Amino acid sequence: MKTSNSEVSAQANARGARAKAARPAEANNVFTIDGREIPFEPGQTVMQAALTAGVFVPHLCYHPEFRPHGSCKLCTMKVNGRPTTSCTLPAAPGMEVENNTTEINDKRRLLIQMLLVEGNHFCPSCEKSGNCKLQALGYALGVMSPHFTLFYPVRPVDASHPEMLLDFNRCILCELCIRASAEVDKKNVFALSGRGLKKHLIVNAESGRLADTDFAPTDKAAEVCPVGVILRKRRGFAVPIGKRTYDLKPINEQADRFKPLTPLPKEEF
Amino acid sequence: MTAPIRKLRVATTSLAGCFGCHMSFLDIDERILKLVELVEFDRSPITDIKQCGPCDLGLIEGGVCNAENVHVLREFRKQCKILVALGACAVNGGLPAQRNRLDLRDILEEVYVTEDGLARGSKIPNDPELPLLLDKVRPIHEVVRIDYFLPGCPPPADAIWKFLTDLIAGRTPVLGHGLLHYD
Numbered sequence: 001m002k003t004s005n006s007e008v009s010a011q012a013n014a015r016g017a018r019a020k021a022a023r024p025a026e027a028n029n030v031f032t033i034d035g036r037e038i039p040f041e042p043g044q045t046v047m048q049a050a051l052t053a054g055v056f057v058p059h060l061c062y063h064p065e066f067r068p069h070g071s072c073k074l075c076t077m078k079v080n081g082r083p084t085t086s087c088t089l090p091a092a093p094g095m096e097v098e099n100n101t102t103e104i105n106d107k108r109r110l111l112i113q114m115l116l117v118e119g120n121h122f123c124p125s126c127e128k129s130g131n132c133k134l135q136a137l138g139y140a141l142g143v144m145s146p147h148f149t150l151f152y153p154v155r156p157v158d159a160s161h162p163e164m165l166l167d168f169n170r171c172i173l174c175e176l177c178i179r180a181s182a183e184v185d186k187k188n189v190f191a192l193s194g195r196g197l198k199k200h201l202i203v204n205a206e207s208g209r210l211a212d213t214d215f216a217p218t219d220k221a222a223e224v225c226p227v228g229v230i231l232r233k234r235r236g237f238a239v240p241i242g243k244r245t246y247d248l249k250p251i252n253e254q255a256d257r258f259k260p261l262t263p264l265p266k267e268e269f
Numbered sequence: 270m271t272a273p274i275r276k277l278r279v280a281t282t283s284l285a286g287c288f289g290c291h292m293s294f295l296d297i298d299e300r301i302l303k304l305v306e307l308v309e310f311d312r313s314p315i316t317d318i319k320q321c322g323p324c325d326l327g328l329i330e331g332g333v334c335n336a337e338n339v340h341v342l343r344e345f346r347k348q349c350k351i352l353v354a355l356g357a358c359a360v361n362g363g364l365p366a367q368r369n370r371l372d373l374r375d376i377l378e379e380v381y382v383t384e385d386g387l388a389r390g391s392k393i394p395n396d397p398e399l400p401l402l403l404d405k406v407r408p409i410h411e412v413v414r415i416d417y418f419l420p421g422c423p424p425p426a427d428a429i430w431k432f433l434t435d436l437i438a439g440r441t442p443v444l445g446h447g448l449l450h451y452d
Contacts, residue, residue: 122366124451146410
């Protein structure tokens with residue numbers, strides 16, 4: 001069962017892309033996504049060019065204000081036949097890219113299902129519902145079930161901070177809070193600890209409690225969480241359910257929200 | 270929609286659920302008159318039939334929290350050609366699964382023995398008629414094969430209607446924006 005977003009067949013795309021690539025696209029900074037010509041500025045990634053052109057790209061660890069991370073793999077596209085994370089790949093003239101195809105979206109659905117079973121994602125009791133990217137991508141891609149066996153991990157919440165709440169149950173390890181706290185806030189409040197299945201988000205204090213750090217609600221790290229881990233207390237339902245970001249319009253119709261900033265942040269490839 | 274040659278037989282049940290999905294089902298309001306032209310109900314809280322006979326479609330609300338839930342779920346799988354997980358609890362355990370991080374013995378001790386305000390001599394119920402609790406609440410796809418999932422807490426009446434009419438008409442059910450909800 002799928003939602004109504006149209007996925008084009010990979011074969012039809014490849015045909016369209018080949019037909020267009022016959023023209024000397026190399027001269028211009030242009031490549032194709034699903035047969036559509038996408039212009040780019042030198043230095044832009046495939047994902048940045050796509051978002052600038054209004055083509056939605058599913059993502060969780062990407063944020064327009066931060067360097068690409070390439071860890072969530074949801075932005076994976078097939079570039080000249082090879083699956084690649086589009087957030088880390090510099091655009092090049094003449095590339096033939098597949099994005100919104102059944103083959104790739106099937107893989108994205110699997111990634112989302114694996115995230116859903118690894119954590120405790122109970123939307124009915126989550127304050128982030130309607131503003132959550134994981135949930136919104138589930139809707140947009142038509143993820144109807146968790147499919148796998150649920151882990152039900154035990155992850156106590158940290159409510160020690162007077163203004164902020166950490167609910168680790170929903171963490172997807174995108175590291176956005178870690179990057180924001182280190183690069184923007186210069187506080188290094190968050191980190192990942194452990195390996196493999198035991199990898200988890202920790203708070204950088206001897207006690208391990210958020211209250212014992214200099215974390216503040218005005219920090220960049222307080223606003224970048226794509227899911228419902230970092231929450232402001234007493235604000236949960238200031239905007240009612242049904243009127244939230246992805247209630248109004250599906251996330252795949254909001255490519256503009258994620259457009260890269262100009263000028264582009266300096267990338268190192 | 271034209272009526273099928275034979276009415277489809279539908280069974281419904283609520284396992285570890287709150288009957289909210291059944292209430293949402295009844296929220297299709299007067300469309301239920303159209304529905305009963307197309308289907309007839311077998312085992313369901315609506316009919317009060319206790320055993321499930323051969324059915325075309327089974328709707329399961331709630332996850333699996335005790336031995337009786339497992340028994341009923343297996344009976345539905347045996348009798349129903351198509352089995353549907355209806356609502357958040359059937360899909361991922363939902364609210365009842367919030368107890369999964371706790372030890373079952375500790376929960377029973379607190380609720381029946383150590384909690385304030387209990388009657389004197391209160392103890393953990395141990396009647397042989399009571400179904401044994403499972404140590405964890407599980408979603409139903411971990412126990413039997415499930416053909417379709419309809420998430421939501423509860424799924425909106427319009428989603429249930431869209432799902433049923435698609436299925437009865439022989440189409441792959443498609444919900445789309447606004448009807449597909451995990452909350």
